[in-house]
Amino acid sequence: MGRSLGSDLRRLLPDGRVLDAVEDRTLYAYDGTSAKALPEAVVTVRSPQEVVTVLRYASAHDVPVVPRGAGSGLSGGSVPALGGIALVVAGLRAIKEIDSGSMLVVCEPGVVTGDLQKAVEAAGMFYPPDPASLNYCTIGGNVAENAGGPRAVKYGVTKDYVLGLEVALASGDIVRLGGKQVKNVTGYNLVQLFVGSEGTLGVITEVILRLLPKPAAKKTMLAIFDRLDDAAETVAAVMAGGVLPTTLEIMDKTSINCVEDYLKLGLPRDAEAFLLIEVDGMPAAVEAEAGVIAGICQERRVQSFQMARDQKEADTLWRARRAVSPAISQVRRAKIGEDISVPRSAIPAMVREIQRISREQDLPIAIFGHAGDGNLHPNILADRRDPVEMVRVEHAIAAIFEASVRLGGTLSGEHGIGLSKQPFLRLALSPEAVALMQSVKRAVDPKGILNPGKIFGKA
């Protein structure tokens, strides 16, 4: 390479920040996908100023910088595809301010989402986004990927809570965008440009998140349907009944059977759909809403309906849903999880398309996800050691994305494009839309040093 990136960075940063031994770099070559690529150096920053130092250096020397939180992303976003510097911000983990008067929290990007939730709940407030990885993923990663979660039906996703950001640009300039105001139309909404930009536009160094009053009560229900269409009609009827559930999760027959194989809970193997439904809010409202939902389920030929009387029973109802990921991991050697998002009314059609693809490619595909907002996670169960099977997996993935777009959907609801979905980007976006996004990228990061090779590919 000519230069020694590690020694250059060591001269600029305090002791212990720079790692460039192969065994260290290997730890930062991965995320939650199967993609891997070694960074040339790893920097574990301890302050926004160190982020600036790294970016100034990288900008001057055209070195790729790949921001990284917990490395738990599901689209390859923090994999250093083109080498360069893995910039680890997980050490920036201060919760700087919890303001109950204005109902907001100011924190650094490395704060673990679950820790932030506990801290604000201790102050009587509520941060709704709840990605499955909340016990280890970071707020910075959630913002960069616009993470969702089961509570998104009622409460929306990460973007709906980000009021302000401090971002270090590729140039090393630090900008503050948005602020502590709930309503703000002062200039362009660049906060939302950075949310979900997958580390390609800047490095987040501070986040201001809006909070809500903590709901006083919650009610969990499990409805099992023999027929998928009855479940889908139930989802539509619940919404039409004036109830916006907190959570409305679906599991298909394959998921149900994988869980039954794994846990032997006595689940009905012939059921086509489980719906796990939660409502929250004032106790009286929760009772009323749960009653409406119970009534709608009964009218829609529910096979069985259970309503939890307490948190312990609620945990029991969640057990099957929580076990889906480990259960399907047992079936074959690998699960390839996708993250399509369709208009809500297209869910039954999308499930049937995936079932067709499963038959055509002779691959089990378990489907679960967030029926309340149309975001489904089809998981293809395969054996990575079998190259012929992996070709069928590729065909299945392409067919799933094609079906999603055909039904008015898109490639990703909450995981991002990263590396995994980039071959399909132009299926979902027109050439004009991609060109517009790339022109914005060039305006914000003219040298293209930030997370190169992501979203758009190398073009």
Add this chain to the structure above:
Amino acid sequence: MGRSLGSDLRRLLPDGRVLDAVEDRTLYAYDGTSAKALPEAVVTVRSPQEVVTVLRYASAHDVPVVPRGAGSGLSGGSVPALGGIALVVAGLRAIKEIDSGSMLVVCEPGVVTGDLQKAVEAAGMFYPPDPASLNYCTIGGNVAENAGGPRAVKYGVTKDYVLGLEVALASGDIVRLGGKQVKNVTGYNLVQLFVGSEGTLGVITEVILRLLPKPAAKKTMLAIFDRLDDAAETVAAVMAGGVLPTTLEIMDKTSINCVEDYLKLGLPRDAEAFLLIEVDGMPAAVEAEAGVIAGICQERRVQSFQMARDQKEADTLWRARRAVSPAISQVRRAKIGEDISVPRSAIPAMVREIQRISREQDLPIAIFGHAGDGNLHPNILADRRDPVEMVRVEHAIAAIFEASVRLGGTLSGEHGIGLSKQPFLRLALSPEAVALMQSVKRAVDPKGILNPGKIFGKA
């Protein structure tokens, strides 16, 4: 000028689209502010393709294009500051699709907001944003300015409902951004870049809006406080009590007295604050939430508290709040309305700052607005014919913005920057943030033909 803009455009467009007589152009020189500037030509388009035709021409000839809906904006956004073409999209007013299964509506930009609300409510759904101008303003204008309204406390503002946009770029290219998915992280969130961009980045030709279940019940309350601090503490306590009201409006003593002068309702002239509070949702929830709020008001030394038993009584409680604008218009010859947004806990301090400024500049300033989200509308009451007084008005405006920023607030919560607030933009945003916004503007509209002179000034 050399060229004749009107005759050029007439050649390109169907009969009747182009107006360039002075008396016609005069009708498109205004918006809801006192700013005015004549366009050189007016085009009233009837299709997105005609928008494209105008933009291609304007791009080729470097002619400013100022998109315009109903022209009811409150920051000069649709005033053709640098001449050029007033591009009137108010005629594009089709509601193309109301989808109750996916809970969304697809419409053209010229649809009047109130008409859209009625149409979706007839289908059992709910479009929450409710700007005061909803009986004449358009969805396109709401999107371009990111309009808010009283229901924003619980439901958010226009941006929180825009799922997808079709936008004609300065080049004439049409791009579709977002779509019918509630969750979408496929590429950058350019939907939110265009929302609130005040016509400076593109011309909106289609909007996809998310809808909610229509709340079954509503409850309206009016609480009158002798002391502003008691009112502010009540706001904080309501939220801390786990209740998120739909609406939480405040009126200060000056507003109360203006309304009393105007309508003689018998309002208490010594009261420092009215709080108008609404909750909505399931009937049982609404009862429970109203009960919590009533209890909190009683604990906070409320002078009087009324709860409406039906819609007629609710209308009575709203009467004073709805009369504020006409009432204060009676006091002096002009009202100069601002739109600051502060962290919610800064409301009492901000109100006191405005009262100080009112005394210092010897100008009555009525304050009303959305206490639930920190968005206040101080209205300076003045006589535009008195040049000395208007200098004091300028001082008062500057002092209000300075106080807002000092208290962690910003220049505008729901009206935009446009022309009116642009002298103060750099008070709220750092040079780096402004430069970043301008680099995005150049990337999207390289020739700067779209609504030039807005937000950033002529620089």
